[in-house]
Amino acid sequence: xxxxxxxxxxxxxxxxxxxxxxxxxxxxxxxxxxxxxxxxxxxxxxxxxxxxxxxxxxxxxxxxxxxxxxxxxxxxxxxxxxxxxxxxxxxxxxxxxxxxxxxxxxxxxxxxxxxxxxxxxxxxxxxxxxxxxxxxxxxxxxxxxxxxxxxxxxxxxxxxxxxxxxxxxxxxxxxxxxxxxxxxxxxxxxxxxxxxxxxxxxxxxxxxxxxxxxxxxxxxxxxxxxxxxxxxxxxxxxxxxxxxxxxxxxxxxxxxxxxxxxxxxxxxxxxxxxxxxxxxxxxxxxxxxxxxxxxxx
Numbered sequence: 067x068x069x070x071x072x073x074x075x076x077x078x079x080x081x082x083x084x085x086x087x088x089x090x091x092x093x094x095x096x097x098x099x100x101x102x103x104x105x106x107x108x109x110x111x112x113x114x115x116x117x118x119x120x121x122x123x124x125x126x127x128x129x130x131x132x133x134x135x136x137x138x139x140x141x142x143x144x145x146x147x148x149x150x151x152x153x154x155x156x157x158x159x160x161x162x163x164x165x166x167x168x169x170x171x172x173x174x175x176x177x178x179x180x181x182x183x184x185x186x187x188x189x190x191x192x193x194x195x196x197x198x199x200x201x202x203x204x205x206x207x208x209x210x211x212x213x214x215x216x217x218x219x220x221x222x223x224x225x226x227x228x229x230x231x232x233x234x235x236x237x238x239x240x241x242x243x244x245x246x247x248x249x250x251x252x253x254x255x256x257x258x259x260x261x262x263x264x265x266x267x268x269x270x271x272x273x274x275x276x277x278x279x280x281x282x283x284x285x286x287x288x289x290x291x292x293x294x295x296x297x298x299x300x301x302x303x304x305x306x307x308x309x310x311x312x313x314x315x316x317x318x319x320x321x322x323x324x325x326x327x328x329x330x331x332x333x334x335x336x337x338x339x340x341x342x343x344x345x346x347x348x349x350x351x352x353x354x355x356x357x358x359x360x361x362x363x
């Protein structure tokens with residue numbers, strides 16, 4: 067069951083502990099953001115599903131560089147989960163998240179209920195082509211990006227943010243959102259933030275908490291495979307053959323590799339000779355991990 071703080075009256079003043087303002091309704095958030103805008107302050111927005119880690123906090127720091135006020139949303143979005151996926155078990159840690167956001171100096175937390183985001187009679191979604199049908203994540207999660215695009219569009223419209231920051235770990239998601247914002251002429255700057263990694267190279271993810279000890283020990287092999295691929299491709303090797311070889315090696319370690327491919331970094335189409343990126347998704351045990359790495363930077 068989701069952990070929620072006891073309701074408290076909305077206030078436009080922070081507590082002595084500098085806890086972020088908590089907006090549980092759209093009207094509360096819009097009222098406060100309007101007040102900040104009237105003072106000439108830009109709004110930075112970081113959409114999350116909670117279960118925050120250092121990667122999420124790094125997004126708030128980037129947002130702070132671009133805006134005077136930083137808002138983080140916490141909403142586990144049901145429409146981006148397929149029926150067989152982990153919506154019910156996805157970690158919900160609001161109190162711990164709030165402590166991290168307080169330490170990070172975030173100004174506000176938008177914490178809406180499902181009824182606010184998807185009221186009775188909700189009937190509109192965002193239809194996607196382009197990078198959303200690149201035969202990567204969409205091959206295995208065909209309804210995922212429609213749910214992501216719909217909730218992100220709602221959040222950007224609700225907040226009217228000046229800038230929004232997304233992590234590059236979900237690289238196809240970043241491409242989908244960037245395309246959607248451009249196509250719909252939404253007045254927000256989208257920033258892709260670098261991946262934050264553990265010391266052994268594993269990309270930080272809320273789902274890393276699912277890994278058993280022996281799986282966690284194996285998980286950094288994904289990043290090592292990306293590094294191996296990049297080295298061999300830059301030395302002149304054929305990307306498809308190299309990726310297939312590394313995928314086979316991961317399978318021998320116990321991973322089920324969904325894909326390991328080199329693609330164009332802009333539209334996720336076939337890789338050209340520059341601006342290429344490696345993308346990988348693989349399962350170890352019951353946990354599915356994703357990662358990516360630029361080839362040509």
